[in-house]
Amino acid sequence: MKVWLEEKIGNPDLFTGRKKELGYFLRWTEQTKRKISQSTAILSRRKTGKTVLLQRLFNITFEKNDCVVPFYFEIRESDQWIGDFAREFFLTFVYQYIAFRTRKAEYFLYSKENYSQADKIARKEKIDYLVRFISDAESADKNGNADSLWNMVRDAPRMVAQHTDERILQIIDEFQFLNRFIFWDREKKRRAHNLAGSYLHTCEYKNAPLLVSGSWVGWLARDLLRMLPGRFQFHYLENIPEDEAAEMILKYSHLENVPVSEETVPLIAGITEGNPFYIGSLFRSRFPGRNLATEKGVLETLEFETLDREGGIRGTWMEYAGYAMGESNDVHAKRIVLYLSKHREREVTRHELRERLGLEMSDSDLEKKLKILVRADIIEQGSSNSDYQGVPDNIFDKVFRGIYQKEIEAFDPKDVTDEYRRLVRSLEKSSRRLLGEYSHYKGKFAEYLIIDNLRYRAHGNQRLFKNMMRSLPAGFRFAEYRTVWSYSASPVHQRDIQIDIFARAEKNEHSLIGEVKNRKAKFSVKEAEAFREKAGELMKLENVDKAVLFVFSVSGFFKNTLVYLKKHGIAWTSDKRWLDKP
Ligand SMILES: Nc1ncnc2c1ncn2[C@@H]1O[C@H](COP(=O)(O)OP(=O)(O)OP(=O)(O)O)[C@@H](O)[C@H]1O
Numbered sequence: 001m002k003v004w005l006e007e008k009i010g011n012p013d014l015f016t017g018r019k020k021e022l023g024y025f026l027r028w029t030e031q032t033k034r035k036i037s038q039s040t041a042i043l044s045r046r047k048t049g050k051t052v053l054l055q056r057l058f059n060i061t062f063e064k065n066d067c068v069v070p071f072y073f074e075i076r077e078s079d080q081w082i083g084d085f086a087r088e089f090f091l092t093f094v095y096q097y098i099a100f101r102t103r104k105a106e107y108f109l110y111s112k113e114n115y116s117q118a119d120k121i122a123r124k125e126k127i128d129y130l131v132r133f134i135s136d137a138e139s140a141d142k143n144g145n146a147d148s149l150w151n152m153v154r155d156a157p158r159m160v161a162q163h164t165d166e167r168i169l170q171i172i173d174e175f176q177f178l179n180r181f182i183f184w185d186r187e188k189k190r191r192a193h194n195l196a197g198s199y200l201h202t203c204e205y206k207n208a209p210l211l212v213s214g215s216w217v218g219w220l221a222r223d224l225l226r227m228l229p230g231r232f233q234f235h236y237l238e239n240i241p242e243d244e245a246a247e248m249i250l251k252y253s254h255l256e257n258v259p260v261s262e263e264t265v266p267l268i269a270g271i272t273e274g275n276p277f278y279i280g281s282l283f284r285s286r287f288p289g290r291n292l293a294t295e296k297g298v299l300e301t302l303e304f305e306t307l308d309r310e311g312g313i314r315g316t317w318m319e320y321a322g323y324a325m326g327e328s329n330d331v332h333a334k335r336i337v338l339y340l341s342k343h344r345e346r347e348v349t350r351h352e353l354r355e356r357l358g359l360e361m362s363d364s365d366l367e368k369k370l371k372i373l374v375r376a377d378i379i380e381q382g383s384s385n386s387d388y389q390g391v392p393d394n395i396f397d398k399v400f401r402g403i404y405q406k407e408i409e410a411f412d413p414k415d416v417t418d419e420y421r422r423l424v425r426s427l428e429k430s431s432r433r434l435l436g437e438y439s440h441y442k443g444k445f446a447e448y449l450i451i452d453n454l455r456y457r458a459h460g461n462q463r464l465f466k467n468m469m470r471s472l473p474a475g476f477r478f479a480e481y482r483t484v485w486s487y488s489a490s491p492v493h494q495r496d497i498q499i500d501i502f503a504r505a506e507k508n509e510h511s512l513i514g515e516v517k518n519r520k521a522k523f524s525v526k527e528a529e530a531f532r533e534k535a536g537e538l539m540k541l542e543n544v545d546k547a548v549l550f551v552f553s554v555s556g557f558f559k560n561t562l563v564y565l566k567k568h569g570i571a572w573t574s575d576k577r578w579l580d581k582p
């Protein structure tokens, strides 16, 4: 898939999973054509992957090029005069729109300052109806009438959609900053603290629905409920499911070049509870002894990330907790969070908090304090207004205690070590079940090992590796592959193609497309047919014209399967050396 707009994730290949959510939002996007999709806010715990999901949705929709034009805008976290903000918002839209119509990504990069350049380009690209929008915005801007400029540009996406009978998907990230960082005056004294409310009508139009999110979801949800009641559907994003977590771990391992082992994959998936940010943080940890291939190494890395000053996870949580705690040294707030965190498996009433912690303050003062903590997402509101709950997250709990528990009660970092150990023991029990001899994990891990061999060893050991494969075409050589992946077609395509191994070679060399079976049963003709068909589709989708197909089946092949494979020039192997690590 082509990445049009640069994504924050960095290497786009890192993006893993989110199948359910991408499926949902692609259908939602599709339904904008029938004008039935309602503006939606994506809410979730911090760092669960909202931004990378929104950006991927942008790129898929852009790539699809099918009458829904995506527009992505992130509201910056710095004080801005509304005139500057509106201009940037508008010109970002204009250039993304032109890029979409012309399929020229270079327009994303044009300066968002200058109307006359936008005007010139709209004319040059013969998108004449934009010219009027641009000149209207320019004159409102020149007149210094920021209020009417904002009204105009806010509605510009839906107006353009109406004009052309297209649809515009407006993705606005960090939406809550609208009420915090925009000012009515150039001196930035009068904050536009109700600005989100100006979307009251704009967001109701079904030809340009909004999809918003932000890193302060407590705050975002409150603003939406207060200023835009009933206008937004809330969509809650969870951590990723276990199979996607395993896939993500294997991918990060390849791309960050940090080995893992068959035992540590389920361990990392379990201990991070499928939180993509935690997974990424382990692989990028600055811990000098980082080793994710042993249990001990994983635990030490996690402890570093949790408790050390340089730990990335700790640093991120510190920033948010620090904000919630304010400048003041609010011991009560810290004790409340510690108490809720300790009892995070259940809801706790305000009454209980006051009794147990001996808090001497009025109920309304306590409620105010708790509200701030909820808004900062470091505790959660329970099922009623007087119930609260700690965030259900093992790692947050320990980070928070590492930072604040010392001030309040005795804190021994060894407690954290012991708790992680206990957690690992209980995970081991459940992962033994998952690791059953021919489980899903085994299959995934076999792919991982073969991929590793293709990346790093096959090219330099042609004889050995060719010996491990039967029925290769004459003159075949393992290439220095450009990329070697498990491949799943982007959800743009009607069919869900899942290819276990795709090693892409340079133009005139053979790429490799492989199917991996690490299970008890032999490989059947039916499976061979299905594999051949999807490999064919992959070659079309990815413009591969020279490729060798192969099947690795640890339990071998039926006789008639081998006849079929030979007939179609598909190589095969059940040589276990493919699963050797150096
Ligand atoms: N689907 C994914 N595949 C791979 N990595 C992911 C995925 N989702 C999230 N990550 C990792 O988690 C990190 C955080 O993701 P992201 O910034 O999208 O979260 P967010 O929910 O927008 O965070 P915030 O609450 O700060 O806005 C990313 O930098 C990336 O490393």
Ligand SMILES: [Mg+2]
Pocket: 050, 051, 052, 173, 214, 215
């Ligand atoms: Mg984000």
